[in-house]
Amino acid sequence: MPDLLESTDPSRGDRALEGPLVRAPLSLVNGARIANKSESLEAKDSAAAELGPKTGPPVLFFDRVSRWYGPVIGVNGVTLELRSGITGLVGHNGSGKSTLMRLAAGHLRPDLGAVLVEGRQAWTAEAKRHVGYCPELDTYYEEMSGRRFIQCMARLSGFSRAEARSRGDEVLELVGMADRAQRPLAGYSKGMRQRIKLAQALIHDPKLLLLDEPLSGIDPIGRRESIQLFHKLAGRGKCLLISSHELEELEKLTDHVAIMAAGRIAAVGPLTQIRDLLDDHPLSIRVASDQNKVLATALLDCDDVVGLDRLPDDALLVRARNPRRFFQRLTELVISEHLEISHLESLDESTHDVLGYLLGGKS
Amino acid sequence: MTVQLLHYRAWQGAFRRPSWGVWPIARVALGSLLRRRLFWLLYAASLFLFLMFFFGGYLLDWAVTQVSQAPIKVGNVTLDTERLVRSMRQTLQVLSGNQDTFAYFFNFQGTMVMIVLALTGAVLVGNDFTFRSLPFYLSKPINRWHYILGKCLAVAVVVNLLTTLPALGLYMQHGMDEWEYFTNVAYFEESGMGRGPASWVLLLGVLGFGTILTVFLSVTLVAAASWMRRTMPLVMVWCAVFLFLHMVAVILVDGLRYNVHWRLLGLWNNLCLLGYACLGFDHETIWPAPQPSFLAAGITLGGVMLLCLTYLNQRTRAVEIVR
Amino acid sequence: MFIDLQGISRFYGKHQALRDVSLRLEKGRVGLLGPNGAGKSTLLKILMGLLPPSSGTGTVLGHDLGGDGTLLRRSIGYLPEADGLVPGMRGADYVALAGELYGMPRKQALRRAHEVLTYLDLGEARYRRLEEYSTGMKQRLKLAQALVHDPPALFLDEPTGGLDPAGRRGMLELLLTLGREHGKAILLSTHLLGDIDKVCDAVIILHEGRVLCQGDVGTLCRRRQDRYRLQIQGEPNGFLEELRIEGVEILDDNGRGGFRVRVPAGWVTRAFFILADHHGVLVRGLEPDDEDLEELFHRVIEEHQG
Numbered sequence: 001m002p003d004l005l006e007s008t009d010p011s012r013g014d015r016a017l018e019g020p021l022v023r024a025p026l027s028l029v030n031g032a033r034i035a036n037k038s039e040s041l042e043a044k045d046s047a048a049a050e051l052g053p054k055t056g057p058p059v060l061f062f063d064r065v066s067r068w069y070g071p072v073i074g075v076n077g078v079t080l081e082l083r084s085g086i087t088g089l090v091g092h093n094g095s096g097k098s099t100l101m102r103l104a105a106g107h108l109r110p111d112l113g114a115v116l117v118e119g120r121q122a123w124t125a126e127a128k129r130h131v132g133y134c135p136e137l138d139t140y141y142e143e144m145s146g147r148r149f150i151q152c153m154a155r156l157s158g159f160s161r162a163e164a165r166s167r168g169d170e171v172l173e174l175v176g177m178a179d180r181a182q183r184p185l186a187g188y189s190k191g192m193r194q195r196i197k198l199a200q201a202l203i204h205d206p207k208l209l210l211l212d213e214p215l216s217g218i219d220p221i222g223r224r225e226s227i228q229l230f231h232k233l234a235g236r237g238k239c240l241l242i243s244s245h246e247l248e249e250l251e252k253l254t255d256h257v258a259i260m261a262a263g264r265i266a267a268v269g270p271l272t273q274i275r276d277l278l279d280d281h282p283l284s285i286r287v288a289s290d291q292n293k294v295l296a297t298a299l300l301d302c303d304d305v306v307g308l309d310r311l312p313d314d315a316l317l318v319r320a321r322n323p324r325r326f327f328q329r330l331t332e333l334v335i336s337e338h339l340e341i342s343h344l345e346s347l348d349e350s351t352h353d354v355l356g357y358l359l360g361g362k363s
Numbered sequence: 364m365t366v367q368l369l370h371y372r373a374w375q376g377a378f379r380r381p382s383w384g385v386w387p388i389a390r391v392a393l394g395s396l397l398r399r400r401l402f403w404l405l406y407a408a409s410l411f412l413f414l415m416f417f418f419g420g421y422l423l424d425w426a427v428t429q430v431s432q433a434p435i436k437v438g439n440v441t442l443d444t445e446r447l448v449r450s451m452r453q454t455l456q457v458l459s460g461n462q463d464t465f466a467y468f469f470n471f472q473g474t475m476v477m478i479v480l481a482l483t484g485a486v487l488v489g490n491d492f493t494f495r496s497l498p499f500y501l502s503k504p505i506n507r508w509h510y511i512l513g514k515c516l517a518v519a520v521v522v523n524l525l526t527t528l529p530a531l532g533l534y535m536q537h538g539m540d541e542w543e544y545f546t547n548v549a550y551f552e553e554s555g556m557g558r559g560p561a562s563w564v565l566l567l568g569v570l571g572f573g574t575i576l577t578v579f580l581s582v583t584l585v586a587a588a589s590w591m592r593r594t595m596p597l598v599m600v601w602c603a604v605f606l607f608l609h610m611v612a613v614i615l616v617d618g619l620r621y622n623v624h625w626r627l628l629g630l631w632n633n634l635c636l637l638g639y640a641c642l643g644f645d646h647e648t649i650w651p652a653p654q655p656s657f658l659a660a661g662i663t664l665g666g667v668m669l670l671c672l673t674y675l676n677q678r679t680r681a682v683e684i685v686r
Numbered sequence: 687m688f689i690d691l692q693g694i695s696r697f698y699g700k701h702q703a704l705r706d707v708s709l710r711l712e713k714g715r716v717g718l719l720g721p722n723g724a725g726k727s728t729l730l731k732i733l734m735g736l737l738p739p740s741s742g743t744g745t746v747l748g749h750d751l752g753g754d755g756t757l758l759r760r761s762i763g764y765l766p767e768a769d770g771l772v773p774g775m776r777g778a779d780y781v782a783l784a785g786e787l788y789g790m791p792r793k794q795a796l797r798r799a800h801e802v803l804t805y806l807d808l809g810e811a812r813y814r815r816l817e818e819y820s821t822g823m824k825q826r827l828k829l830a831q832a833l834v835h836d837p838p839a840l841f842l843d844e845p846t847g848g849l850d851p852a853g854r855r856g857m858l859e860l861l862l863t864l865g866r867e868h869g870k871a872i873l874l875s876t877h878l879l880g881d882i883d884k885v886c887d888a889v890i891i892l893h894e895g896r897v898l899c900q901g902d903v904g905t906l907c908r909r910r911q912d913r914y915r916l917q918i919q920g921e922p923n924g925f926l927e928e929l930r931i932e933g934v935e936i937l938d939d940n941g942r943g944g945f946r947v948r949v950p951a952g953w954v955t956r957a958f959f960i961l962a963d964h965h966g967v968l969v970r971g972l973e974p975d976d977e978d979l980e981e982l983f984h985r986v987i988e989e990h991q992g
Contacts, residue, residue, distance in 0.1 A: 090851070091850075092850045092851070092852055092853075093820065093821065093822065093850045093853070189722040189723070190722075191722055216847070216848065217847070217877065218877060219720070219721040219722045219877045220719070220721065220877060220879055220980065220983055220984070221721045221984075221987070222721070222722070223877070224984070245848075245849060245850050245851055245854065246878060246880070247851050248880045252940075254942075255942050270942075272919065272943075272970075323970070324919070324968065327919070327968040327969065327970055328968060330959075330969075331959045331962060331963050331968065331969060332963070334956055334959040334960075335956070335959055335960055335963060338956065339956065340954055340955055340956055341955045341956070341959070341972055342955065342974070343972065343973055343974070344969065344970075344971055344972040344973070345971055345972075345973055346917075346970060346971060351851075352851050352855070355851055356851075356852070370805070371805050371833075371863075371864065371867075371868050372801060372805075373836050373868075374794075374798055374835065374836035375836070376790065376791075376794055378760055378788065378789035378790065378835075379789045379790070379791065380789070381756050381789065383786070383789060384786060384787045384789070387783055387786040387787060387792075388787070391772060391775065391779075391783055394774075394775070395772065395773070395774045395775070398774055490772070490773060491772075494769065494770065494771060494772070494773060495766075495768035495769060495770050496770040496771065496772055497770070498764075498766040498768055498770050499766060499770035499771075499772075499784070499831070500787065501736060502734060502736070502759065502762075502764035502766060503759060503784065503787035503788055504755075504756040504757065504758075504759040504760040504787070504788060504789060505756065505787060506754055506755075506756065
């Protein structure tokens with residue numbers, strides 16, 4: 001199995017292993033490298049990591065996990081630690097996201113390595129008590145009402161009839177379906193189905209929530225409510241692993257992402273940090289100020305700036321190699337030259353761009 | 364690949380009328396059916412019957428000459444060759460290409476058609492509903508009747524492949540044997556080989572029988588398949604409508620001596636009744652007697668078809684009920 | 687004129703799906719937004735002449751909505767939300783079938799099917815059976831069948847549904863090219879505001895069967911001179927505290943260094959940098975916080991609900 005990144009861009013492969021990345025709180029490229037080793041750096045570094053993993057025993061731990069489907073490899077040597085908070089799982093179709101989810105949910109047993117949930121093997125019943133799983137597929141007992149379905153799921157989780165009823169009402173309230181739960185599932189819109197699916201995952205109050213594409217097909221209003229709900233759950237100390245193709249929406253949720261490619265975890269960590277580490281893709285920054293000429297001259301002197309263009313609307317497009325140093329330099333310039341910045345924006349810092357760069361310009 | 368090739372290019376040309384869309388719809392439905400091995404298996408099975416009719420005549424002819432030449436001894440018992448020859452000749456009459464031949468042929472082949480249709484309805488029609496292809500068709504500049512017509516056409520082709528086409532083959536065979544069969548309407552009366560008309564009157568009868576089967580079965584199958592979609596439920600509905608109702612009718616009329624109009628419940632019986640009328644049967648000679656009038660059968664079938672068309676009209680409306 | 691409707695209403699029995707919808711939109715790229723049950727699919731069906739309105743009149747691309755709609759649908763390429771593929775067919779045959787149904791002669795349809803499939807980068811998948819197609823290929827195939835007869839307008843229902851990020855970006859770029867360079871009028875119905883943001887100039891917001899707003903996105907969104915979006919790297923508390931003292935109002939904090947602030951009159955943006963420098967944080971982003979499509983959407987709906 002050739003390593004995707006190494007094969008597409010041989011120049012960066014070695015550096016990714018030996019370079020500054022190893023010291024960073026994330027593992028790039030090599031899935032076997034254990035993530036989040038240097039917590040101190042992360043804690044100090046940014047508020048951005050606030051919702052990401054914190055210290056303590058991991059809720060979900062993948063230890064060099066591989067899983068094949070016959071000759072096809074699903075995940076390949078994945079190591080991943082998740083603690084409370086929201087982690088986005090991104091990657092193209094077929095990159096192994098769903099396999100990862102199903103391994104964590106205990107539906108699949110790893111061929112190599114171990115998947116631990118709260119310190120127990122994920123496929124055991126004890127581990128499953130801590131896991132709520134929202135599969136991507138969308139097939140139910142169509143003639144059941146939403147409430148009945150949830151109560152059945154609660155009974156399956158081992159609640160007594162009375163408990164099932166009260167728990168069911170509670171989670172339906174939580175996902176905002178209490179008023180519509182009487183209707184049969186057949187008549188539900190996609191958004192309502194997503195919520196019911198979420199409710200059944202929440203029924204036993206698990207510590208770990210695995211949500212496969214929970215935002216697809218929901219209308220903008222429902223989407224906003226779902227995002228609020230996920231924040232609320234994260235606030236209660238739950239660990240959420242959310243996969244999504246809709247990267248803008250995912251960015252509203254979290255910037256702690258795990259990027260998958262060809263069955264491997266290509267990178268884990270806060271997005272800005274992942275971005276900053278991709279130093280053969282200089283960050284593109286759009287700057288506009290009241291004295292663009294002065295700014296341009298000053299920036300050209302800066303070592304970290306590798307390119308400077310004037311955009312049609314007179315703003316400057318700067319390509320900078322070391323973003324931290326660059327922004328520091330910019331701040332100094334603004335103060336010393338009395339510049340009035342009207343616009344400052346990193347153009348390729350989104351999950352989408354990072355994903356594209358990590359996967360070797362495939363997107 | 365050049366850049367030019369990958370560039371989007373405009374298209375200009377004259378469009379045809381919506382009715383041109385009917386055949387592509389049928390063609391695609393048939394295409395998906397003809398790809399199935401199951402269909403060809405069933406088709407081959409149904410051809411056995413055709414072959415029996417086709418070669419049966421020669422076989423019996425040969426047997427009659429053999430038997431009449433030498434007496435047959437089985438052990439010590441000598442068979443009554445006279446009787447044997449007589450019964451063989453009677454059977455031979457049925458195979459002589461007269462109205463009885465075609466009545467039997469359509470009746471037996473009809474059973475095969477019913478089985479084939481029940482098993483293939485899901486492929487021909489039901490899949491559009493299970494795979495939600497209906498919006499694909501209806502968003503095109505055709506209206507829903509073009510769609511329904513296209514689907515009916517596909518079923519019609521299947522029905523004709525199984526019935527009318529082999530029947531015409533039989534007709535040709537007998538004509539090739541005896542040229543007079545083609546030219547003389549009173550061929551059977553003169554030759555004493557059977558009863559009923561020959562020549563073009565019989566040909567029209569065969570085509571008429573085929574048309575009746577085609578029209579009725581295609582409309583009902585399209586309706587049933589768009590209702591049930593999947594093969595198993597479709598087979599069950601099909602059996603219920605044609606087999607169960609038929610049995611009820613037989614029990615009521617033949618067993619309990621109810622009014623003869625109860626026989627109208629048996630849709631297959633009605634179809635055959637009309638077909639026999641086309642082949643020129645006298646009403647009184649149709650077995651099992653008594654039978655309801657041709658008109659009553661026609662009205663019943665028409666009513667069922669109207670019901671099916673109303674349902675199809677509803678089913679293919681672009682409206683999805685807002686929940 | 688692309689779409690011109692006057693007072694269109696539509697009932698399903700007692701349920702009113704559309705209430706007095708009037709639209710005037712020039713040819714261009716139009717987004718259709720609305721929560722579930724807003725009447726989007728009903729509106730699409732009426733615009734395609736598949737459903738007669740209960741009352742009201744209108745024209746789409748100059749075709750009257752009163753007729754049987756076949757002429758109207760000939761000038762529209764429609765990409766349905768459902769897969770709607772005919773299993774067992776090959777890609778090229780499927781697109782050619784669409785062409786024939788649009789009224790193209792068979793040979794023309796086949797030729798054109800190959801051309802469109804190549805354009806949409808499905809050249810190698812042309813002869814494969816539809817059940818072997820991936821989601822991304824299916825969406826492009828659906829676009830191909832909508833483009834086969836080179837219609838002046840495209841109606842797209844969730845064209846990026848189920849696509850992965852790369853596929854989605856590709857699809858949106860295709861649509862933008864088709865609209866901008868090949869002059870196709872586009873009506874894009876979706877739940878993803880980002881799609882509309884990327885492709886469309888104009889937007890229709892539909893809610894409970896009413897048109898809440900229609901027109902150019904740029905003019906509908908409010909300009910806000912006194913608001914900024916800040917992106918900070920580092921520990922923000924000291925910085926924020928100082929901002930508050932200076933009279934800056936923190937409107938929103940996404941918990942990851944992203945803030946929306948309202949500044950007092952006479953504020954200079956340099957002050958952000960000075961304060962940041964003072965507290966050891968970095969300003970990584972500074973943008974005027976004009977209303978975006980999402981805010982517009984939620985504002986319009988909240989205003990409607992009172």
